Amino acid sequence: MKVRMVYFAWVRERIGKGSEDLELPADVTTVGELIAHLATLGEEYEGALSVPSVIRAAIDEEHADHDEAIGNAREIALFPPMTGG
Amino acid sequence: MTARATSSDHPAPVTVRIQADDFSIADEIAALTKDRGDIGAVVSFTGLCRDEGGKLSALELEHYPGMAERAIRTIAEQAVTRFSLTGITAIHRHGAIAPGGNIVAVVAAAPHRQAAFDGAAFLMDYLKTDAPFWKKEHLAGGGTGEWVSAKDADDAAKARWRRS
Numbered sequence: 499m500k501v502r503m504v505y506f507a508w509v510r511e512r513i514g515k516g517s518e519d520l521e522l523p524a525d526v527t528t529v530g531e532l533i534a535h536l537a538t539l540g541e542e543y544e545g546a547l548s549v550p551s552v553i554r555a556a557i558d559e560e561h562a563d564h565d566e567a568i569g570n571a572r573e574i575a576l577f578p579p580m581t582g583g
Numbered sequence: 584m585t586a587r588a589t590s591s592d593h594p595a596p597v598t599v600r601i602q603a604d605d606f607s608i609a610d611e612i613a614a615l616t617k618d619r620g621d622i623g624a625v626v627s628f629t630g631l632c633r634d635e636g637g638k639l640s641a642l643e644l645e646h647y648p649g650m651a652e653r654a655i656r657t658i659a660e661q662a663v664t665r666f667s668l669t670g671i672t673a674i675h676r677h678g679a680i681a682p683g684g685n686i687v688a689v690v691a692a693a694p695h696r697q698a699a700f701d702g703a704a705f706l707m708d709y710l711k712t713d714a715p716f717w718k719k720e721h722l723a724g725g726g727t728g729e730w731v732s733a734k735d736a737d738d739a740a741k742a743r744w745r746r747s
Contacts, residue, residue: 504647506645506647506715506717507645507717507719507730508730556647556650556715559647559649559650559653559654560650560653561654561713575647575650575715577647577715577717578717578730578733579712579732579733580711580712580713580714580715580716580717580733581711581716581717581718581730581731581732581733582644582646582651582675582687582710582711582714582715582716582717582718583630583675583686583687583707583710583711583714583716
């Protein structure tokens, strides 16, 4: 399955890009599995995602927990805890 | 004399804007209360950039376009329903903002003051933890500093609105 990944703040800086299109293996079905998969793609990904519990995610612009199914997501965002306001 | 509109004539307007430009809190209050006779209370909150004791030259606000507006609108609509507001406006800026500059504004209107206070506080407490914005420090001595860390206190502030 092909999905658009977008990254923000220090996740974006450590991975070294703001977005990319990725082909996901069939056994990646949840947000948590996606994060674990990404961490195997290279040391920049490993550095960005070394503490998965702090990584927040959104599926098609809606907040998503790590156990949430990816389904037919078009766009998945990964980012640190938010600090607006 | 024209009859004043009552709350039953109006859906409560929810206005959300994500913008680089500055805003005027006075203009936003005026827009929310214009031609309304049913509003008895308006509470506004403005969040500004601090220099953290002279350490910072600016904060850089990064956001997730699309989701930022959507997330704040969801919270604002919840605030209108929960506190029976007559209207609410939320504006969040992005880009580099110097100390003293405006970052965020919330204006909540209601027939009575407690709902307006609560609506504004509720929206801000949820916005802090749920709206996709991130702050990066720019240092007074030049160069960039750290990404601002999320605070446990902000999670606690949000948790107080949970219904038991």
